[in-house]
Amino acid sequence: MRLNPIPLLRHWAAQSLRRRLWLWMTIIVAVAGLSTGAVSYIFGYQEANELQDAQLRQIASLVHRYGLKPSSVIEPHGADADRDARFIIERLRTSGTHTLANGLALPSKLTPGMHTIEAGAHSWRVFVRQDSSGDIAVAQRTSVRNEAAVDSGLRTLVPMLTLVPLLVLLVSWVVRRALRPVRRLASLVDARDDHRLDPLPLDEVPLELRPFLASINSLLARVASMLERERRFVADAAHELRTPIAALTLQAENLDHTALPTATRSRLHNLQQGLTRTRAVVEQLLSLARVQTGPASTQQRIDPAQVVRHVLEDLMPLAEQRRIDLGLERQDGAPILADSTQLYTLLRNGLDNALRYTPEGGRVDLALSTESARDGRSWVHIDIADTGPGIAAQDMDRAFQPFERLDRAAETTGSGLGLAIMRNIAQNLGGQITLDNRPEGGLRLRYSQLAQPSTATAPAVTQGTPSSHPLTQDNGRPGPRTVE
Ligand SMILES: Nc1ncnc2c1ncn2[C@@H]1O[C@H](COP(=O)(O)OP(=O)(O)O)[C@@H](O)[C@H]1O
Ligand SMILES: [Mg+2]
CATH class of the missing domain: 3.30.565.10 (Histidine kinase-like ATPase, C-terminal domain)
Known part of the structure; x- marks a missing residue:
């Protein structure tokens, strides 16, 4: 089975905002980089060709003005110069084919202007200029010209191409940095325990995340108010039960003081135990509802x-x-x-x-x-x-x-x-x-x-609990096992 990379890539990117941003920005950078490279290559190539055409024209006009000897060859200078790069100058005869100095055969009836002529194994760029004593032709091999043009095109393309991977790396770094607030927000939410339902801070979060955060905050507020209603209901219910249970306990106690047959007294005893248990459950329920309100202000x-x-x-x-x-x-x-x-x-x-x-x-x-x-x-x-x-x-x-x-x-x-x-x-x-x-x-x-860090100015607050218990030392310092 052939794997199609596009759906795979789409699936990979769909799972993360960072990947999605990275993918799209990479595609944009790559397309922009490559097309800019291609355009500058084409422009560089054309520019080089035009420059070389201008050179041909200039040589022709020099020959025309100073009457240079026809059938001359301008050899390139320097030891490592490429012989193929030479210019060939010739006066064209008015009839028949004309063979130039290097064996290039030109038709004699060439109109003035630029031509590209195939002759033998090579292709030539020829400029013909009108002159009273026979037209002047200046020629150069196109291969040499193309080489120079490609060179100049590549010189603009290569930096562009090396820039693309660098930009992709830069994009990945920028995306990671830009998404840092999202990660920070996530760790902020993660760090909360079940009881923290106060709103998350909006001011440290980027604008784009605020609506999202505001929704979370309103959800937190709704959950908090629902929990509070539930807690209050439990507290109210337990509180309401206290009075009738106290009344029942009192009734049972009164009954206990009357003369009762043994069997009835034993049943009454069970009833009293049941009442004690019920009272304990109600007290625990109240206690739970009380501590569920959150941190006490009296810390x-x-x-x-x-x-x-x-x-x-x-x-x-x-x-x-x-x-x-x-x-x-x-x-x-x-x-x-x-x-x-x-x-x-x-x-x-x-x-x-x-x-x-x-x-x-x-x-x-x-x-x-x-x-x-x-x-x-x-x-x-x-x-x-x-x-x-x-x-x-x-x-x-x-x-x-x-x-x-x-x-x-x-x-x-x-x-x-x-x-x-x-x-x-x-x-x-x-x-x-x-x-x-x-x-x-x-x-x-x-x-x-x-522990509270010890400060010389804030001694431990003593609480309202009796501290003179006979079984324990009351200075809070390590003491021996006090109850044996
Ligand atoms: N010290 C303990 N040793 C053994 N089991 C315990 C101990 N403390 C609590 N438990 C178990 O945990 C359960 C829940 O405890 P708790 O919430 O205090 O409820 P309760 O004591 O009213 O049953 C107990 O019912 C008991 O099974
Ligand atoms: Mg218990």
């Missing part, structure tokens, strides 16, 4: 150790209830820029998972550390390591989906919203959550965030 420089201790203190009863050894391993965290309420919610959800999914008698360790990265910045890591079942590697992404409980759906507590809330908060705070199964068993959840 400030905080000491993460205080938030960690606060969470530890609040969940200690759960740890005790489940007979889990909960401890704080290290607490050398540099200050970070965060909203302490959101950071608290994040850590609380993480620690709650660790305590719930670790079998009784297990161990959960919290650790706060600071790591200096190679680029000179410091990262603060907050780790929650448990001795539970961990999460299968292929399920880790899924675990962050709202209402996703993996294989825990049968368990009563939990809504599947914890990790979704945590991821939203991490995005708000500019940090990230990573899950790892520990080699010794259990899950390690790590929340990492850039």
Whole structure:
């Protein structure tokens, strides 16, 4: 099968604006270069011929004016001169054929003017000038003339032809440069995470791209308002559910205080548990809707150790209830820029998972550390390591989906919203959550965030959380394992 290059080329070019521009500009440069070359070749050729005709005329008029001896040959000068380039001058007889000095036979009746005559193996250019004592003929071989003309034509064509590949390279460079803003725009869009829906900046973009960008921006605005409506709906719905659930809980409590048969009391107990679960789901839904609004405006420089201790203190009863050894391993965290309420919610959800999914008698360790990265910045890591079942590697992404409980759906507590809330908060705070199964068993959840550069003038803002917890040191410095 014969390959047709045109459709292939078309297909190749259709996939990229750069290729298309390059192809068309190359075609234009090549066609323009070649046609200019061809035209200047033709002009150069003609010019050289005309010049040589003028030479013949001039020689004839010199012979006429100064009465040079007829039958003369003007030999070219110089050692390396081409003998074929000589001029032959002759007075024509009035009748019969005339044989010139070099054996060129000319018909005697040649009209005055220019002629091209075939004689023998050669073709000659002859100029005949009228003269009272017989016409004067001046002749030169056309091959010599053509050679000179071609030479002069090529001298204009060759630079043109060498220029074409250079121009093609230049075109490719210019196209690449001109499309740089498009690439920059693409990387700008790529660098955004799912939560960045604010408009893209129009002013740094070339005019031609602005309509396109404006459309993207209006799409972003529509998506943002749709998400906001959805979020508000969830928040409103959860909020609306709070009151009736509180009322139901109160009713159930009242009922609990009355005398009831044992079977009924056990059913009431189930009902109360169901209400507690429902209230927890509604609270988590509200919490999710709240953190989905984006970064909190109350971000400030905080000491993460205080938030960690606060969470530890609040969940200690759960740890005790489940007979889990909960401890704080290290607490050398540099200050970070965060909203302490959101950071608290994040850590609380993480620690709650660790305590719930670790079998009784297990161990959960919290650790706060600071790591200096190679680029000179410091990262603060907050780790929650448990001795539970961990999460299968292929399920880790899924675990962050709202209402996703993996294989825990049968368990009563939990809504599947914890990790979704945590991821939203991490995005708000500019940090990230990573899950790892520990080699010794259990899950390690790590929340990492850039540390605030230490400035002598801005000490860490202390938060409104109680810092005098009896179990932990309250200076935020590395301390011994405080809970054993
Ligand atoms: N520390 C953990 N160990 C084992 N599995 C976990 C842990 N944390 C979370 N998971 C799994 O991820 C799922 C989602 O967690 P989460 O979003 O907090 O929802 P919930 O805890 O309400 O089920 C849990 O149902 C559980 O299957
Ligand atoms: Mg959870």
